[in-house]
Amino acid sequence: MYALEMMDITKEFPGVKALDRVSFKVKKGEIHALCGENGAGKSTLMKVLSGLYPVGTYSGTIRIDGQEVMFRHIVDAENAGIAIIHQELALVKEMTVGENLFLGREPKKFGIVQWDELYYEAEKWLKKVGLDIAPQTKMQSLGIGQQQLVEIAKALAKQAKILILDEPTAALTESEVEILLGILEQLRSQGVACIYISHKMPEVFRLADSITVLRDGKSIATLSRTKTNEDQIVSLMVGRELTERYPYMKRNPQEVVLEVKHYSVWHKDKPMKVNHDIDLSVRKGEIVGIAGLMGAGRTELAMSLFGAYEGKVEGEVWIEGKKVRIRTVQDAIREGIALVTEDRKRLGLVLGMDVKANTTLASLKNMSKFGVINQNEELKWSQNYVQELRTKTASLETPVGTLSGGNQQKVVLAKWLMAKPKILILDEPTRGIDVGAKYEIYHLMNKLAEEGVAIIMISSELPEILGMSDRILVMREGRIVKQFTHEEATQENIMMAATGGK
């Protein structure tokens, strides 16, 4: 008897098939792990299941306990007993645990909240998940692990039959993970079906009864834990053929430009490290790829090297044999570092400003005298870069917000190329852009490396990492766990290192 059957689910976004006839079945009282790389379609599938994408926006059928269901709203899914616990917890920090548990469904009489009843009930549910705290406690005084348990209690209080956990252990300490896993085992015995989305192989293999692997929007296989092993799962996750060709060139990197020693970065508001004891070096004319799964601490490392991360930093940074301290973005730019951020719309561009102003934003000084911009110089330089990068824009005075993703990314790149960096950090440089623009960016990277720029490329796309990097570092849980040369690296060994398999 299946608690949940999703059959032939296809979901398309303009230009992409996010899910392609995916089938996914979960038995009652089982913990079912859903594995796949970033962007394999796990989140999309769960959004379909939780009613975030209403019926009609996808094709295929969903059955719960054998009954076909159609969710028009998140509420419909909730009523059907589906509860999803997101990576970012959806709790109101200023309210008490009890208020959070019954948010939106407070026990009422004539519209008046029955507080005693609420807190009495709340205590019951908290006990169920093994939380020994008063329901009157303010949410914000709890640790992440406890908050997660409150989320689970909230889901149970809604009579959830199917519990979806999206990377639940990402922010937990080891002892908290133990508690969580214990509770999940207990829930399994109570007949709750759990869908467990995780990157971490050890957890998956400890907990799950079955494992389904998604890759590129397709369901690849569903296996019983006892009949498989980590190697098989990882190779299924990455098992695509490497058909794409990358313009990789054998390079001869020269002297070390950037060297980072014993570098640790603290979380900006929690007492935990997001980067542990990082050692890395990049040479002139070298492309170093940093692979890893989401939450591995790659972006934090990049932001922190660029002086833009607020958390405390330990360790040393050497640039061209000189020890430097980078506290602000201005320091970083002065030392010749440039960072093309992951989220270009939020962090890279001023969308309302035109192409020209965005291009020159980081190097206006070089085309100004006494703070007055030489507008002809500005026009000339931004035009040069538009031509060099072949950015497709109607004019230099077109707002960047109206350009396509690839062209927006080129504007961001132009901004940093104009600053003439020695070290260029690219965080997911080709995310969400079309193939043509991707290849142009790869060629540009090769050209820059040839000109002697040291490039660090952070990417979640394994083929891209494999295809472009001279050396590959793999990060997991804030550490660099593995290093490969271009020749050594394969999708399998990178993914194995990134997921913590042996």
Add this chain to the structure above:
Amino acid sequence: MEAKTVIHNEHTVEKKRDPIWGKIDIRAYTMIGALVVIWIFFGFLNDTFLSARNLSNLFTQMSVTAILAIGMVFVIVAGHIDLSVGSIVGLTGGLAAILSNWMGMPTSVVILGTLVAGALIGMLQGWLVAYRAIPAFIVTLGGMMVFRGVLMGITKSTTVPISDANFIALGSAYFTNGFGVVLAVVAIAALVISTIQKRRSRQRYGFSVAPLSLEMAKVMAISALIVAFVFTMNSYKGIPFPIIFVIGLALIFSFIANKTTFGRHVYAIGGNAEAARLSGIHIQRHTMILFVFTGLLSAIAAIVLTARLSSATISAGQMYELDAIAACVIGGTSLVGGSGTIIGAIIGAMVMTSLDNGMSLLGMETFWQYIVKGSILVLAVWIDIASRKKQARS
């Protein structure tokens, strides 16, 4: 190849928009249109509204709001607000009167002292906003009360008259007709020279330029406006002193907004503060300077106001912050930050003042004036938002 043709097109697109009119888009034209409608409306109902004397008055009246609005545009563009400018006007005006009357200081010291006081007040508020991360709304709301209180304290809640004739002239004198003519000639000459220079410079860098006829037509249209303005003012008593302040400040701050790195950075901060920070822009320093600007401009407005009234009262400048904000908003400044122009704010100030002036001339009761001004403000933003949505859809 394709990219090249695209770039080539860019010249033709760009040259049509770039010079002078470049910054004034359709929204600006609608505002000018609205202003003309208001003028015709009042002119129709009351003969004296469009007389040289009344127009001269109108420009003098608008000067204080316009000067405040110039600073306010910057603050709003950066995503902040300054509610204290009215109280700074009151306080620095009181200070000017005290320096001049009670302490008998010479005019130059009075002016300098007032300006320094305004700048320091602005710096203090700016520091709190920029470096202590207190929301500008709160800092300047507090400032609004504190500065009004200080004014009452130092003037002992009395009206302080000013008798220094030089000082009073700053707010109420007129330039002689001859000066007006010279000014018009200089302005037109500057316009012609700068247009020619811009053309030459663009040609030197190999950029295409607008057709000569188009550029000449623009120069002529603006020259005609200048001549009409000077002629009207001269047919009464000449150009009022305060309006020269407004024009001068508008030119300086438009220059800062459009031609300097500082101005560009302010627009970037308002448009996307995170992207600005990650581009190496000093957000805190820039923010503080903005408040120094509003403080300084408030002090200038205070000098004009105190001089015109030849006394400082404890209620001087009350509610002026709201007039200034309204002027900016009517002039197309977005309260979300990132967009707004100084010329727009000045037109907005003109709209607000024209309403005040016109309704007073018609003898409408004060309560009506409030209702009408408030409604027009909301209406202006409504139309603006509706038209933007329409644009986005089409």
